[in-house]
Amino acid sequence: MTEKNVVIAGFGGQGILLAGEVLANALMLDEKNVTWYPCYGAEMRGGTVNCEIVTSEDEVSSVNKQDADFIIALNQISFDKFLPKLKAGGWVIANSSLVKEIKSRIDINYLFAPITALANELGEIRISNIISLGLLAKISKLTSVDALHKALDNVLPEHRKNLLALNLKALEMGFNFSLAPATAC
């Protein structure tokens, strides 16, 4: 398998780094090589944040690449910033609750999903990051809902394990989201 990379981006506080950690954990459980690299600088809550996950059957080379196979953008700034980085034929998963559905590139695949609204349906706005991983599992086939669920068990601290059931619901909600609105290139 050649290397595949995913950029997850949004506001600080949306659980961007945690989503990346869960994805990286799932890929580890799938016995793949994987790296997780956060943007780090003078970041703050409410500012923008992103992380990059690279996975491969072989050794992972660069952990911070010039382009991306998959992008998850949970807010408008991230969508605008990272869209040019997406490889031709790549997929962007955009949170249409916060991102305008404008398709400025014709060589990529778009999946607009109202991720924040879906999270509100579950009664927990903070779970939008995990819903986006369910969407990613569906379109990328990089990993499975099952592996992501196990990964959550690895990542969540003891005093948050009571949230596992809700997180599984969020993963399934993302995975089962109707892909009809998506446009394949």
Add this chain to the structure above:
Amino acid sequence: MTKTLTTGNHAIAQAAINAGCDGYFGYPITPQSEIGEFMSKKMQELERAYVCAESEIAAINMVLGACSTGAKAMTSSSSCAVALMQESLSYIAADELPVVLVSVMRAGPGLGYIYPSQGDYNQATIGGGNGDYKIIVLAPSTVQECIDLTYKSFYLAQKYRNPTILLADGLLAQMMEPVEFNEYPYPEISIEDWALTGAKNRDSRAIYSLGPQEDRLVERVETLFNKYKQIEENEVEFEEYQTDNADLIVTCFGSIARNVKSAINQCREKGLKVGMLRPITLYPFPTKKYQELAKTTKKFLTIEMNMGQMVRDVRLAVNGQVPVEFFGKSVGQWLSVEDIAAEIERLNS
């Protein structure tokens, strides 16, 4: 063994604990603050010593004091703060104390910025302290190596009673990768014959660097350099990749080696005869290996995330037998696989 996903910083801290580190003394600085944070919790749980010092100068001198009692002690810091420790490192080398310093490079000079960089190769291998002394320097390129080489740092520091630097960088410190925490694989080294453990039932001892009244300095420095010779003969470590029949050997250290390897794979697919030599011990430097390869290769290319530091050691080792080129960049975005592959192709054409 089960794998866990962890950052370079946490890998180093956990490995230090597994290696039996008795005391951690440090002062926070990005990009390595998570080492101190991790230690502040774990060391106290284990009833070992953790001190958040008032400055880096205080921290390194606390480590000096702790190590003189035979304790396994360490500090960790970054670039402009490691600069503050240089005076003490010279004293530690003179005192022959097994100090472990984790130096996580960020961009400089001056205060610089918190982006990853490899700009402290000279600071680590040459140093800024006074006098003739040498520090063992190990450079990891993966999170797993952060663990393995932290173990080795403690071992070599104890074995040779010599300060040892683990030279990582901000990228390695902040990224996560699956790792295996194997057990500390080295034998314990006795401290009985030198440490300040209390003079009950034996003559008293003192550990100090010589003052102007002493006439044994020549002898003392010669003893140190006999030790350095042993280190150079026994402890050289490097990674060699595809160097057989390579017309061009790319050489680099630390995390940029990941990108270099990938670039080499790409170039090999295009039929270019190219390989890689990565020193893992920056001191002792694999001089003999370079000399050996200089007999069969046509050219070396040194790649660093700085403006050219290790390249001097490569040129000294190769000693004009074949050309040694340099390709580097000082801060921020790592040189990409594509950039490196393009430079290799340019040199091959």
